[in-house]
Amino acid sequence: MKNKAVYMTGLNKMEIRDIAVPQIKDNEVLVKLEYVGICGSDVHYLEHGSIGDFIVNGDFILGHECAGEIVQLGSKVTELSIGDKVALEPGCTCGQCEFCKTGKYNLCPDVEFLATPPYHGCLENYIAFPANMCFKLPDNITSKEGALVEPLAVGMHAAAQGNVKLGDSVVILGSGCIGLVTLLACKAYGATDITVVDVMPKRLAYAMKLGATRVINAREEDAVAKMDEITKGKGVDVVIETAGSKITIKQTAYLVKRGGTIVLVGMAPEDIIEYNFAKIMAKEATITSVFRYRNIYPKAINAIAKGIIDVSGIVTHEFEFEDTAKAFDFVINNKNDVVKAVIKIG
Numbered sequence: 162m163k164n165k166a167v168y169m170t171g172l173n174k175m176e177i178r179d180i181a182v183p184q185i186k187d188n189e190v191l192v193k194l195e196y197v198g199i200c201g202s203d204v205h206y207l208e209h210g211s212i213g214d215f216i217v218n219g220d221f222i223l224g225h226e227c228a229g230e231i232v233q234l235g236s237k238v239t240e241l242s243i244g245d246k247v248a249l250e251p252g253c254t255c256g257q258c259e260f261c262k263t264g265k266y267n268l269c270p271d272v273e274f275l276a277t278p279p280y281h282g283c284l285e286n287y288i289a290f291p292a293n294m295c296f297k298l299p300d301n302i303t304s305k306e307g308a309l310v311e312p313l314a315v316g317m318h319a320a321a322q323g324n325v326k327l328g329d330s331v332v333i334l335g336s337g338c339i340g341l342v343t344l345l346a347c348k349a350y351g352a353t354d355i356t357v358v359d360v361m362p363k364r365l366a367y368a369m370k371l372g373a374t375r376v377i378n379a380r381e382e383d384a385v386a387k388m389d390e391i392t393k394g395k396g397v398d399v400v401i402e403t404a405g406s407k408i409t410i411k412q413t414a415y416l417v418k419r420g421g422t423i424v425l426v427g428m429a430p431e432d433i434i435e436y437n438f439a440k441i442m443a444k445e446a447t448i449t450s451v452f453r454y455r456n457i458y459p460k461a462i463n464a465i466a467k468g469i470i471d472v473s474g475i476v477t478h479e480f481e482f483e484d485t486a487k488a489f490d491f492v493i494n495n496k497n498d499v500v501k502a503v504i505k506i507g
């Protein structure tokens with residue numbers, strides 16, 4: 162067994178290095194990774210070296226969206242077998258705090274999340290990982306789809322936080338990877354009228370392909386005015402912000418129906434944003450937010466296996482492991498074209 166990892170060695174610098182195959186603990190499995198998705202956060206670390214308070218210090222392995230095959234079992238692992246294909250949920254939590262104990266483990270302050278400094282990511286051949294964070298993929302799910310469970314889980318958590326249900330009307334602001342997985346999730350949760358807003362025609366075309374009811378190009382039309390026209394001034398049941406821009410965050414107050422819900426997913430570069438709270442008061446609307454996801458992996462895998470969610474349409478580009486540096490370069494220089502690039506770990 163030989164293990165190689167792609168290290169980020171500085172801003173926009175990457176190199177492949179030989180590393181030891183990790184030793185597994187009793188409760189861990191050794192996973193031979195097969196696919197790793199490139200996330201906006203990986204690209205951000207590579208270009209800028211930090212996200213908020215998380216600062217890359219020294220050489221660092223990126224990647225947190227992954228799936229592979231189990232090749233070794235820890236002595237206490239009973240639920241998984243060698244040869245199982247699994248998707249890895251990247252956030253390992255303490256299990257002891259108030260949030261872990263109440264099931265909201267995504268809020269655990271002591272989470273160790275792949276590719277979030279100081280914890281290395283998974284752009285490597287082999288990883289040792291807790292068995293209870295490895296979710297078995299049925300035979301009809303590929304490990305490529307398995308790697309997409311991570312972003313899908315964000316979209317499903319957004320739909321769940323918005324309490325999206327049968328017959329709901331939804332506006333999704335932003336048609337990047339997260340906007341598109343949110344679209345897939347809202348459809349699966351029963352929304353029957355979904356409008357997706359973006360400024361890039363290519364991304365809006367993907368939204369139509371993946372089942373949006375309609376799209377609005379915010380460069381050509383004012384999204385709020387257009388939705389007012391469509392809903393006769395009533396607004397929609399659920400507004401989900403995935404663009405991460407102050408413009409779209411502000412729009413949520415105007416787009417939501419009386420009694421509706423606003424879900425904030427996108428992370429704006431600004432901490433403080435002007436917002437019309439008077440609108441929200443009069444509408445008795447709920448504002449909620451999303452931090453990653455919790456208790457979603459089994460549901461997401463089931464939904465893919467049963468054909469209720471087809472996540473494969475999200476992947477627009479695929480690269481070989483040896484070409485990881487080129488892949489990141491391509492993603493950085495072709496942001497309009499790339500929705501989701503994945504690395505095949507050979």
Ligand SMILES: NC(=O)c1ccc[n+]([C@@H]2O[C@H](COP(=O)([O-])OP(=O)(O)OC[C@H]3O[C@@H](n4cnc5c(N)ncnc54)[C@H](O)[C@@H]3O)[C@@H](O)[C@H]2O)c1
Binds near residue numbers: 201358379425451
């Ligand atoms: N809350 C969480 O747990 C969580 C998890 C993952 C990602 N995120 C955040 O979600 C956001 C989306 O992630 P992504 O990977 O899809 O990013 P992305 O950059 O690929 O997508 C954002 C999209 O928003 C569009 N956009 C920008 N300004 C707009 C405007 N004024 N009107 C309409 N559309 C506009 C862009 O054209 C782009 O297509 C990011 O801010 C990311 O940090 C949050």
Ligand SMILES: [Zn+2]
Binds near residue numbers: 201225
């Ligand atoms: Zn991600």
Ligand SMILES: [Zn+2]
Binds near residue numbers: 255258260
């Ligand atoms: Zn905890």
